[in-house]
Amino acid sequence: MRTNIRHVSRSSVTKTSWALLLVLVLVSCSNAPKTPAGQPAAGAMGDPLPSWNDGPAKQAIIDFVKTTTDKNNAKFVPPEERIAAFDQDGTTWVEQPIYSQVLFVFDRIAELAPQHPEWKNKPPFRAIVTGDKIAMEKFTLKDIEVLAIATHTGMTEEAFQPIVKDWMAKAKHPRFDKSYPQMVYQPMLEVMTYLRENGYRTYIVTGGEQDFVRAYAQNVYGVPPEQIIGTALEIKYQYNKDGQGVLMKEPKLLLNDNFSGKPEDIYLFVGRHSKAAFGNSTGDQQMLEYTQAGGGASLEMLVLHDDAQREYAYGPAQGLPDSKVGTFTQALYDEAKSKGWTVISMKNDWKRIFAFEQ
Amino acid sequence: MRTNIRHVSRSSVTKTSWALLLVLVLVSCSNAPKTPAGQPAAGAMGDPLPSWNDGPAKQAIIDFVKTTTDKNNAKFVPPEERIAAFDQDGTTWVEQPIYSQVLFVFDRIAELAPQHPEWKNKPPFRAIVTGDKIAMEKFTLKDIEVLAIATHTGMTEEAFQPIVKDWMAKAKHPRFDKSYPQMVYQPMLEVMTYLRENGYRTYIVTGGEQDFVRAYAQNVYGVPPEQIIGTALEIKYQYNKDGQGVLMKEPKLLLNDNFSGKPEDIYLFVGRHSKAAFGNSTGDQQMLEYTQAGGGASLEMLVLHDDAQREYAYGPAQGLPDSKVGTFTQALYDEAKSKGWTVISMKNDWKRIFAFEQ
Numbered sequence: 171m172r173t174n175i176r177h178v179s180r181s182s183v184t185k186t187s188w189a190l191l192l193v194l195v196l197v198s199c200s201n202a203p204k205t206p207a208g209q210p211a212a213g214a215m216g217d218p219l220p221s222w223n224d225g226p227a228k229q230a231i232i233d234f235v236k237t238t239t240d241k242n243n244a245k246f247v248p249p250e251e252r253i254a255a256f257d258q259d260g261t262t263w264v265e266q267p268i269y270s271q272v273l274f275v276f277d278r279i280a281e282l283a284p285q286h287p288e289w290k291n292k293p294p295f296r297a298i299v300t301g302d303k304i305a306m307e308k309f310t311l312k313d314i315e316v317l318a319i320a321t322h323t324g325m326t327e328e329a330f331q332p333i334v335k336d337w338m339a340k341a342k343h344p345r346f347d348k349s350y351p352q353m354v355y356q357p358m359l360e361v362m363t364y365l366r367e368n369g370y371r372t373y374i375v376t377g378g379e380q381d382f383v384r385a386y387a388q389n390v391y392g393v394p395p396e397q398i399i400g401t402a403l404e405i406k407y408q409y410n411k412d413g414q415g416v417l418m419k420e421p422k423l424l425l426n427d428n429f430s431g432k433p434e435d436i437y438l439f440v441g442r443h444s445k446a447a448f449g450n451s452t453g454d455q456q457m458l459e460y461t462q463a464g465g466g467a468s469l470e471m472l473v474l475h476d477d478a479q480r481e482y483a484y485g486p487a488q489g490l491p492d493s494k495v496g497t498f499t500q501a502l503y504d505e506a507k508s509k510g511w512t513v514i515s516m517k518n519d520w521k522r523i524f525a526f527e528q
Numbered sequence: 529m530r531t532n533i534r535h536v537s538r539s540s541v542t543k544t545s546w547a548l549l550l551v552l553v554l555v556s557c558s559n560a561p562k563t564p565a566g567q568p569a570a571g572a573m574g575d576p577l578p579s580w581n582d583g584p585a586k587q588a589i590i591d592f593v594k595t596t597t598d599k600n601n602a603k604f605v606p607p608e609e610r611i612a613a614f615d616q617d618g619t620t621w622v623e624q625p626i627y628s629q630v631l632f633v634f635d636r637i638a639e640l641a642p643q644h645p646e647w648k649n650k651p652p653f654r655a656i657v658t659g660d661k662i663a664m665e666k667f668t669l670k671d672i673e674v675l676a677i678a679t680h681t682g683m684t685e686e687a688f689q690p691i692v693k694d695w696m697a698k699a700k701h702p703r704f705d706k707s708y709p710q711m712v713y714q715p716m717l718e719v720m721t722y723l724r725e726n727g728y729r730t731y732i733v734t735g736g737e738q739d740f741v742r743a744y745a746q747n748v749y750g751v752p753p754e755q756i757i758g759t760a761l762e763i764k765y766q767y768n769k770d771g772q773g774v775l776m777k778e779p780k781l782l783l784n785d786n787f788s789g790k791p792e793d794i795y796l797f798v799g800r801h802s803k804a805a806f807g808n809s810t811g812d813q814q815m816l817e818y819t820q821a822g823g824g825a826s827l828e829m830l831v832l833h834d835d836a837q838r839e840y841a842y843g844p845a846q847g848l849p850d851s852k853v854g855t856f857t858q859a860l861y862d863e864a865k866s867k868g869w870t871v872i873s874m875k876n877d878w879k880r881i882f883a884f885e886q
Binding site: 250327380381384394395396398402404405406407414415416417424430433434437438439440441442456459460463 | 608685738739742752753754756760762763764765772773774775782788791792795796797798799800814817818821
């Protein structure tokens with residue numbers, strides 16, 4: 171066990187009733203054909219960030235890249251130290267009305283139910299299996315964890331991957347009716363591509379389960395499995411019936427990659443400070459702080475969800491009610507302002523949010 | 529806590545009396561000037577492995593590289609999957625008469641003793657501080673752990689790095705009177721270079737403490753911090769007196785990177801099977817098994833220490849007494865033979881062991 175904070179799963183999930191979420195969950199199962207992920211717009215010839223409006227956020231990114239890749243600049247960053255860390259939910263793709271991984275868990279329970287007749291009488295499974303929305307509204311964090319563990323463990327890592335890939339191809343966002351890979355923010359894909367073209371290695375540093383994200387991150391973000399740092403369950407080396415070594419996913423938390431866990435795990439995996447970090451909530455606060463603490467040039471950015479029309483608007487930082495996911499508090503907003511971090515206004519800074527917008 | 533086996537530090541360390549080891553420890557402190565690590569011999573123009581004698585081991589390496597980098601070969605391995613894992617102690621450098629990290633721990637206790645007058649009356653510190661060799665002979669694994677924790681924790685990761693670097697520059701091997709970076713096996717440096725030149729990423733996968741190895745691995749092996757997978761202590765994000773976020777090394781084991789821990793941690797960090805793996809003891813067995821289990825082309829090699837004159841000879845696999853470090857059992861030897869792994873005879877396969885040999 172690590173520090174206490176590492177063993178509290180995204181606490182914001184528990185804040186609100188699950189009612190609305192679950193209604194949406196129940197309509198989320200679909201069989202739509204696989205759709206390709208949003209692709210970075212071609213911008214190599216000119217503007218590397220064509221989906222960004224001119225303004226301080228876009229300028230901060232360009233200035234950071236130019237400064238840190240210019241050998242004559244005092245803040246030049248050697249290629250081996252060019253590490254950029256991206257939170258996922260709410261930072262690189264939509265997290266409303268609920269994290270995609272929670273949708274996956276609920277869908278997966280429904281899919282597995284025929285093989286588990288005992289679930290009909292066993293909470294919290296019973297609520298999903300029987301469609302008991304009132305019981306689902308009362309789910310605790312512990313219930314969600316029980317469901318998540320039932321869907322993520324007791325199989326090899328190799329067996330888990332295609333299950334996630336299959337779900338990613340089928341599931342659709344309840345409001346936009348698009349697959350999750352299509353719910354990626356086009357401006358952030360452009361930032362990732364721009365950074366990589368300038369020698370940065372882009373890492374996803376997410377509260378999501380590591381293997382879940384690894385299953386699609388190469389296709390969706392161009393980020394390979396070794397650059398996914400996530401909440402990790404224990405894995406156990408065992409021998410299968412053929413005497414071959416396999417890795418079983420175990421029902422025990424190893425790393426909770428949220429809050430303090432983010433800088434801790436960046437150090438565990440990379441052994442270096444990140445030089446750029448992108449987040450959107452209090453769960454990313456320490457990652458941005460640690461990025462800045464490395465000294466020299468650094469870039470810290472927070473996505474503010476202030477566009478109810480094209481995406482969502484939520485969080486105290488804009489005078490809106492707190493959200494059940496991705497809490498951007500006033501305190502975080504104040505810290506950003508006092509430390510010179512850049513707040514990205516989705517409404518003002520992003521010309522286009524999704525690749526499917528024309 | 530992970531599986532039981534992960535929480536037993538290299539059990540082989542406890543097998544034998546520490547008598548001989550400690551005598552050697554006590555003469556190991558030195559102030560020799562920093563010497564450069566052995567450099568890979570220039571072999572790009574012709575033989576990529578000039579310190580290897582022709583034979584099945586050398587041929588296995590060359591065949592593996594040629595096969596996996598030939599697009600027309602059915603066993604071609606795409607560049608992103610080219611992962612090679614190297615155990616360190618006894619595989620890439622000398623582990624006799626005792627692991628360098630244990631020497632570091634003892635030296636460090638002696639160095640810190642003036643700041644800790646209480647150690648004079650506190651076992652196990654007392655034995656080192658007072659030079660009580662009889663008490664040191666009786667050290668248990670628990671004693672060693674207490675000493676290791678006292679020297680590796682309670683400071684930031686940034687404070688720890690220069691301490692290790694300083695020791696690496698000063699300490700000398702008790703028999704060879706060379707610094708530890710000079711105790712690297714030249715043939716293995718050549719293999720690492722050859723693999724990297726062919727698109728492989730070389731990882732150190734070691735029972736040694738991750739931060740300890742990270743402090744010198746770039747200079748010694750050309751392996752960057754993000755490719756060091758080791759036994760890891762917990763790290764905790766905290767604020768220093770200036771309110772800046774720092775990572776403190778905590779006295780608690782997070783990952784024990786031995787035995788089953790090796791494939792488990794390769795998966796945790798890399799998310800892929802290693803395609804090549806190099807070891808020398810039962811602590812590497814599961815890593816080699818898991819490498820082979822990935823299917824397709826793979827390379828599994830075990831270093832057999834059978835050269836008492838130029839290095840050391842030890843282990844039941846050659847009819848010699850078991851060693852206190854790096855146990856190459858007869859069972860491991862038999863597994864290697866039955867599975868087609870390659871056993872490297874230091875005596876026969878290596879033309880030159882150390883760069884300082886002329």
